[in-house]
Amino acid sequence: MAGLGGLRVLLLLAGLVAMANCQENSTAIPDNTPADPENSSDQPKPTAVPGNPTDQSTTGPPPPLCNYSGKADKTGFLFTFEKVTEGNYSIKLTELSTGESNEETVSLSGTNATHRVQNLKPSTDYTVHISPSKYQKLTCGGNLKLKTNGINPNEIEELPTDSYQDICYETEWNISTAVFDASSKKYKFCITPKNTDLCTNFRTLSYPSLNLTKWIGFEYLNPDNITLEVPDKLPAEINWCNQNDLKCEGLGINFTCHGPDTRKYKLDELEPYTKYTCSGVLYNQTIAINKTVTKEVNITCGDIKLVVKDTTAENVSIHFKWEASSQQCPKFSHHENLSYICSCSAAKAGPSKERSCKVPDLDPFTKYNCEIQPRFNDKPIGKPTENRDLLTKPGVPDAVTIKTHTQLENNAFRVECSDLEKSKWRGPKVLYRATITPGSQNEENKSCSFKFQDLSYSTTYTVSIVAFNGEYYGKAGQVKIITSSHTVWVLLRVLVLLSFSVLTMVAVLHLIGWWRTRGNKTATEECIGLNSASDAPPARERLGQGASDEQQHTVDMDLDRAPRGPTVVQRGGQKAVGSAQLNIIDSVTPVSQVTHGPETQRRLGGSQQSNL
Template structure:
């Protein structure tokens, strides 16, 4: 137990000695005073040698922190403060571990002194701005007559600038500096050199005659000249500009009617006329359509549209295949080369200098008038009987009219007045019967669409056959006549034979009745003479 007690006592003394060695040094004491001087404060510090931190802050604003090392008594100037302004201030000692110990001061707020007009100088810092420099912070002390706030110069934070407006050019800009209840003015004459060309608003014209009205000070005017794209030497005034043409226009700036070096930034000008085309007349023919129209424009009066021309074209309404356009310098055109009796869609496209402009005007479902049907090419003739003719033909490809009719006419070549004519709808087929036998006829077939016949009729000379019925009757009659004749001849031969036989029989009987015969020896020559007699 005694040994354990001795160990506890030894540890207790070791802890006491350790605490004694770690006790911090005494806190240093410091004091400071703040004295208003020109452009700011002078801060005097009395205290231990070392590092001090000073914080100067305007009420409601972030503070400014200053660091200073002191060997003995310290006097430090804080500049570029606002005049006539109350600041809060704090000073603290910073030890080697960064701990801050506040210094004592009779007051923690001090007001800067006022300034005079000589503390401010008019300087050049930013082109196009009126700038003022001072070692005072005058950022909130300046107010301009154009109510444009001052802004710090980018290259010098102690200089503040005010930008003159358009209305300030050719006039005086007054800047007022205020410090408490005291104020004084600076006046600067704003010349044309303060004009920023990029801030000139130029609205391109939208109507003819062309006018450009830029936003400029009252003392300045602009005279514009324009160049057409692609033509570098043909300058034109605004009054000479044409529609639908690209121009590049630049304005010569004048001060009191005297030209200055500056010119406006070039702008592109192209006036698009709002063309309104109204079709006033439509005249379809069989192979052409005549259109007439009027053209109006709200922003381009007619005198400015003298170079306006039109391309007219038509295509079948069932397909998109325009024909070659017909160019017209007036307000009517004749579109030719069309197919008769066809629905067309026609378009009038305005052009200017051979370029399409504006919106085209379309007219739909214009039907051309009926034309002549295609010619019939082939006739086929058949003879179902010797005095009957049947005619068929190839149908035309196009009838070009409201109806589809075939007309066939037939007349004797020797008697044209005796004419037969028939019509057939839909199909080309005719039958002519009860004709004269063995007769030449002129056959003609044409196509008819209700208004026109085909240009050329298909003709053909045809012949009826002989009267086979009459021939047959004659042959029958001849056969009968021959048979009757033969019958009569045979009958007569039969009667003759019968009579001769009877006669011969009677002679034989007579010879047999005679009992004697007389023979004479007559010479042959005499006998012949007797026979001859």
Template sequence: MAGLRGPQTVLLWVMVIGLASCENKTTGENKTTAQTKPPPCSYNVTMVKFGAWIGMVTSPPGTYTINITENGEQVFIKKFIISSTNGTLTHIKHLKPCTEYQYEVTLKSDAEATITTCSRSTTQAKTKVLDEADIKISPPEPGSLCYESEWNLSSLGITPTKHRTKLLENGTKVCFKLAEEDFCSDFNVNVTHETCQNFFFTDTWNITDDYLNLRDINQTEPTGLPAYIDPQFPRNCKGLITAEYICSDADNVTRNLSSLEPFTDYSCTGWIKNSGVPINKTLPPVRIRIDCDLKINYEDDGEITNKSITLNWDTTSKNCQSVLSDLKELSYDCRCEGEEGRTNKRPDGGSCVISNLEAYTDYTCTVHPKYKNHHVHGEKTKKKTKEGIPDSISGLHLTLPENNKIKVSCKNNVKFKGPEKNYKARLHGGPKIQEKEKTQCDFEFKELSFLTTYKVEVFAHNGKFAGRSSTDSIKTSYDANALIGFLVFLIILTTVALLLVLYKIYILKRRKSHDMNESMELIRGENDEENLLTVEPIAAEILLETYKRKLADEGRLFLAEFQSIPRIFSRYPVKEAKKTCNAIKNRYVDILPYDENRVQLTTGSGEAGSDYINASFIDGYKEPKKYIAAQGPKEETVGDFWRMIWEQQSSIIVMVTRCEEGNRVKCAQYWPTPERETEILRSL
């Protein structure tokens, strides 16, 4: 600081010991006696730079109090205890220069309760004169300029040449708030003092970058690419103070502003330079994310067929246009309602072909820009594919509602793929081809030739293309009117012939009845057992030979044996099987178990029919009830079937039929399926 210089003051203390008279201080009225006792304590005051020294000349043990006032107002007070008679020095700092102070030292001894005012051996009381070098500039503080001194500066006049707000004045320090125009320029103040006469000087101090409050610097965030941040340094610092920004992304990859990518979060820090030289200071970090406002501009030259749509577009951006062609990671996804396309891409536009589309169909197509893995909102456009070939006709059906009338129908589920939706039917086989057209597949061809084969061809037409036709043939019937007369004649003729035959039979029977002997026996009715063929046991040695012989001629002998067995032997009752409660359990009404050898269930609920199942015991070779013959279970008897297996402890089940034969159910599936590994039946 210019003008604030001076040698450091070195104070050498010399103890002066003297005697002084004391004045006793009492709590009542002060009375002066003719004879006074010398005070028990005395001190002297020595003025030094920035304050004074108070030295105790005589100091009996006790508690001392130093009290300094200015014009009746207390400035300093201090208490201390002296336990020996040695002298004590007290340094009083931060007093005002050129100022008269009042000093008083009192003693309160340990032996007496009274307070004694110590005598003073010197009369000097005015502080030293202020020197320009006593006032200094404080170390730089952001946004403010401070003056400080070991003197009390409350009576010092520090006045900036331009009005500035005073931030602090605490006795030894005075601070002013710097204005925007003060930075990077000279700050001038005039300094005076109230009591130090003729004290005046002007100070000039250059406000450097050290005084900048970097947190107050406004940093405008960029909104486009290439990115640029313009920190708002004070106007006098423009061109002198600059900032170079270094940015890092989430992966701590660093970049400068000119190489930032869109759709990426960055933290950018400005490194301060003074005249191009780094000064190891930074601005607060700036959070940056630049989302390019990409706009898709569709062109009208894209080719459209009945199965594909070609989209051509250019990409523009208000905030990234100048770098758009350099964004190599910018790509595009295009689709038309679910169907994706093949893209020939470049950063500032492209084209794509979406295939596998339906003909003559409205599509909403979208091109989505994508930068790396970030998808950007796309632009939609309406497109329509061209006409295509209609679908083939399905479900063609021809009928004859009348003998010479053909009715044509088919399913109305054709996709016409064009502006018109018509069905056309052509009739071939007559003198000329007949053609009809309707919006529904429902046609009639009338007044056709009788007993004539016609071919009908039906196809869909959309106004431009015809679909593949579906054909079928049908033959008209006879002429009913002509046939009725012939049938009437034939019926009459047949009736006459039949009457003649019946009359002839009647005559023959009468003749035969007269020739018969009245004592002839009537033919005896046959019973079930008489029709049974006798089958002898087959020895093991000839089993194969016998099997081959009976199997010959398409199993004729086996068939004869089987057909000789009646379905039901009349002498064996089947009452249980025919009961109403059991009838539903039988698959056939004439294949029933006999009461005497039917299998009776023992674990039923006790209700009527709970012991019934369509199954019969069969004796084995010298073993009764060796086998069980049972009908294929019905859905409602599967539980009874397994109950019988469990009760009879059957170990082998032979199924001699399929579940279905000839489109008729023969047996319910009574075993679990692969999808259902466990089948749960009712409790046994």
């Protein structure tokens, strides 16, 4: 029990001491005495804040005690804590204009402890709130309002540059758009001048207490910001379009160009439709600046305009005449390397440097799609003339080939030929014309088939067929045809021939009969003569039954052989009832010269005696 009583006494004493300290802090007066008497005229006076915590909570351990003051210092504030309970404290600064805030935690202990907050924005009002870290709801004497110092030129350092693209600065102040570098604990910001800022005092920084400017010379001229334009005309030019935006005088660009070869060209030497790479060196007055620009140049003179003045179509060719002009390049139409190619479908003519051409080797009466293409250095340029459908004049059609000829009657026949293809007519019309000679019969037809009739019989005709296209006749196809004789005349001729043949045969037979009769008579007379000479009676043979006395008996005798048999000849054309053959010697031989055989002599002798 004695122990518990002693403990109670100690706790009571501690409570009394704490109450006494609180009364002392609540009666403390803020210290407005400058921290540095020598600089009191330049430095802002610190603002003291009573240190009693404002929390009236009676539960838990007692809150820490804090008493501080603050003032503007360099690029921020300096806070001085006269009495503070050891521990961690939160310092929160909030901009009054924007409401932006930054907060940091510091460890404080003892009397007259200080802490600097730097890298704030210049000439900016802040609200300061300091509280123990464990008791965020407690405020050390309430919020404090402070304003940072203004910036001065000595606090900004310009950084060196080699590109002269940007102007960069470094400072401990938190400049807007600046980026904090943790390694150097400074803010860095850059400003890029425009071409319009050249040759001017460019304002790089503006604050209420500071206006920072810099002269922007030619070294800050950025070639990428130069706008160049190449007019499509000759002589060639390269214009600096945004040059007037600059405040500089006497500034220009001198160009040198390189073409397909290795030769260097001036702008007035450039040819159209040729690619060049032109490099320009900037100069001020006559002094070159170490800045260059590059521009590709290809002058096309717009599209050269061709106006066709005359078109003459022949049957196998088309002739053109035209005029060429260019508004952008007035002298280009007379350039020595300018030429033209004329084409009509697949047929071409040229290249021609004259303003005329003739497309040959065309087909007559054929529609062609024609155009004229300008060329420069043997390469097509611009656009050709508008396509024109032109028709060549008619030409000579192809020759006709006769296919068949057929006889319809003795004096009529049909002639047919192969029809020509459409492209072979070479003219507006399709007409076959047939002529037959001798005679004046002419026929025309759209198909190659002709009938000729009522012709003369047994006559040779020549048929000629030509193709006519309305302008020209083609080469004729010919055929010779012979008509037959008339049927009546043929029959008459046959009858005549038959009659003549019969008469001829009759005459021949009559002559043969007469000749035989005459021959027999002569032989009989010779035989009688012989019998008279030898006084021998005529030889007789027994005739068949019915023979009359008027019949003359003749014996076919052979001087060398015995007679074959009797032959009976009737006078007055009567038919013989027997037959005998007498071989008559064509040349008469004297009887005295004939040598007879014994039998013959006997017969001859008998015959002569009968005659006597």
